[in-house]
Amino acid sequence: MHLAQLNIGRLIAAEGDPRVAEFFAHLDEINAVAEASPGFVWRMVDGETNNATALRPYHADPDMLVNMSVWTSREALFDYVYRSGHMEYLRRRREWFVPLREVFTVLWWLPEGELPTLPDAMRRLEHLRENGSTPYAFTFRQAFDPEPAS
Secondary structure, eight states: OEEEEEEEEEESSOTTSHHHHHHHHTHHHHHHHHHHSTTEEEEOOOSSSSSSTTOOOOTTOTTEEEEEEEESOHHHHHHHHHHSTHHHHHTTHHHHEEOOSSOOEEEEEEOTTOOOOHHHHHHHHHHHHHHOSBTTBBOSTTOOOOOOOO
């Protein structure tokens, strides 16, 4: 099993605004850190750029960005998020993103070789918000091990 993750964030200003320019300027660097990290499998990108910022599935909220990736394990994702060069940018999140009052990251297991879809990921985030952590959708804080293959 592999671990999928979705995280969302609402920009403090529209893309192109100087207040978020530094975030966009460093996206390739942040993505390169992910791709070079042990355990990295895949990350979502749109058809025109090397990132997912053009994908805006929250149509009523065009400043809401989404990011999704797949990792070989919870530990691999944790190490990338909290123990790599990514952490430098995570610490600065509030410079570029509005603090959300609800859960904005969801994790779930999927079979090795399978890639997540954005609609499924968004359903899992809603499930997590409504039900708390379950094997279907969880967080680092309340994680579940993958279910054994039957």
